[in-house]
Amino acid sequence: MNRPLLVLRPEPGASATVAAARAIGLAAIAAPLFTIRPLDWVPPTGRPQAILATSANALRHGGIGIAALIDLPLYAVGAATAEVARYAGFGRIIVGDGDADAILALASSHGVASLLHLAGREHRATARPGIAIERRIVYAADPLDALPEAARAALPGAIALLHSPRAAALFARLVDPAGIAIAAISAATLEAAGTGWRAHATAERPTDASLLAVAAKLCDQGL
Known part of the structure; x- marks a missing residue:
């Protein structure tokens, strides 16, 4: 059926x-x-070792601030997020097929000690011992009132x-x-x-x- x-x-x-x-x-x-809308954000003054993207929407709606980061390695959760990262201009993309915890474990195994997480407003705040994670909220997913x-x-x-x-x-x-x-x-x-x-x-x-x-x-x- x-x-x-x-x-x-x-x-x-x-x-x-x-x-x-x-x-x-x-x-x-x-x-x-949900409807997706971008939010204003400011890139950090410091320089992280890599970028963490747990959602393709963070890269779709990150705006002009993304341009200053595309020379950094990017750790992406899922092939769809990686594809949008390539379109955004990132050249060094490491793809994980698990969740955010799995990609953080992979980054840790590569010796990454600092990450900038581009996230949605309602993200899950993952953490990993030995990795300093700074976050920027770059988009919101607003729920509908009715189906x-x-x-x-x-x-x-x-x-x-x-x-x-x-x-x-x-x-x-x-x-x-x-x-x-x-x-x-x-x-x-x-x-x-x-x-x-x-x-x-x-x-x-x-x-x-x-x-x-x-x-x-x-x-x-x-x-």
Whole structure:
């Protein structure tokens, strides 16, 4: 059974996920729960050894301040963030396919002692012994007050893709979970969604491809 697949992440990620989902035969609908806007920020006066980017949106919305940093190595969480970093002009990009803690461990193994973290307003403040992390908040993700019409029209019976704990918690507040299945990108995201869903599954890895794979299994099982 090919149930409607709700893609709730912000644009332009939502459209990218929809395209990937449709390429494997899933009936995906873009219904972002957040709008992204840049925030004013000032680069640090000191010079970090490297940049940490845990979200592609930090690089999309970092503005002109990014230009002064592109000669530094950049540690990126995920291939999508790395791709945007290349577009922004960074030449030395180290990509991790885990979470922020994993990329910090990789940076530590490379001898990095200071990082500038370009982050969103609602970021998770990760830390690592031996690494001094300075943060700049460069964008905000503002939540919607109601579910987009495209998503409301597909409920119930849909499968929702949850890309973050924050999205999971917001989605749970906006809907009746009983008729909806969810596919979560991580265990923390599934926990934030709470209980009462028709069915649920968690991606084996925190990647879009893995999330779509578990959503496809839910569809195949008729859940």
